[in-house]
Amino acid sequence: MNVLIAPFIYNHQFNYIRNQVRHLQGTKKTVADPKILEAVQMSVHHNIMQKFVELDEEQKQLLGSVASLQTSEQLDSYITTISQYRCSFPELSSKQLQKTFAKVKKLKLPNIAEVDWLQTTYLGWSDIGQNKMYIVYPWQERIVGIEGRITPSQKGVCFLCNRHEQLGLFTAISKQRPANASPDYYKALGNYMCLDSTACNHNITDVTILERFLSEIVSKKE
Template sequence: MVKPLPFIKNHQYNFIKKQVDLLERACNSVTDPKVVESVRYSVHFNILEAFPDADELQKQLLEKVAMLRTEGEFRHYLRSLEPYLAEFPVVTGKQLAKLFPKNKKLKLPDFAAIDYRYVTYLGWVDIATHKLFIVYRLNGRLVGIEGRYIPTNKSVCFLCNRHAEVALFTTVTKSKPANASPDYYKAIGNYLCVDSEVCNKNMTDVTALEKFVREAVGTHES
């Protein structure tokens, strides 16, 4: 049996789940068939639009959403997509040490607890040093960001746009203006989920994450 070729990234899977939930709620609560069909068309369109590079077989798999009507069908559809989830690269302690060479006592995440199918970015905290770490694959290359975090009250995370327990995460950007002096220093920051697992479950778009990563590591590659 040929193994399915993964093509659905974590944030895309979360987007699909959100769209499926919209359609399921419409099927369960809306009595006007025209309204339900309008939602069905919108969900179908939105999901396909999220995969502009999908081939015909992949489109056929995604388009099955238009046929869903019962609770069992909705659940089965989401389960049928799981073999197509594109995992985040499995990382090792050595790889992380290379990404954060200045941190000689780097606290590592709990690798055993990570399900890489549901990871958009790898994030963890070191409570002892009040540091937060992010690892992301940008343009095919793993990059690491290290910064300070200050826990705050609940607010909206800039990555997943959900109201959650967040921290103010700040890091020194490596991006410098052309005429910058050697001692140029600029910190960037934003409110980020303290629990990256929760954040990864809610992320449906990587635009804000990639913008932040590019600014932090000093690259403007597209």
């Protein structure tokens, strides 16, 4: 495979591909019917390709090779190979994060040195002492950040990654205001999400809900 292919697989896409390959590996271990195996393999191939809006021929060849792999070892190698073409989250500095949350007094920053940017879809961290959570995401050609209150809850399904994890109720105030809104107007939006953002980033396979949430919180003028 041409090693000159530029990175094009984002973290959530890689997670999705990995899950699809694991599903295929599990099927090959438990199912003997060749017709069923072929159907599942074609379904996995289709699902992976549908995860991308545009692909050039080399990218199609790289991802599409999953349709011809037969052994678990070959599928493991496939994951190892495509991992070389992952896009990194923008490597933000502490100064950039402070600028993103310029209005927050005594902002507690995450340990940037411990962030695995390749395995990051959104950067999230908590300030337990203040019951605050912060989320940073590259969206619409800019870096946006939202802050909100986090209230620890019980285990359940995260609205972002759709996995069963330890949750917190994240509540943020929308910066969008209707026309002719009163000075006292505010709108709070809340969702249950992973308390552990690292685990969430390891699980997330789609950014549609995250971007929809951001569109309801972030000011269009920002």
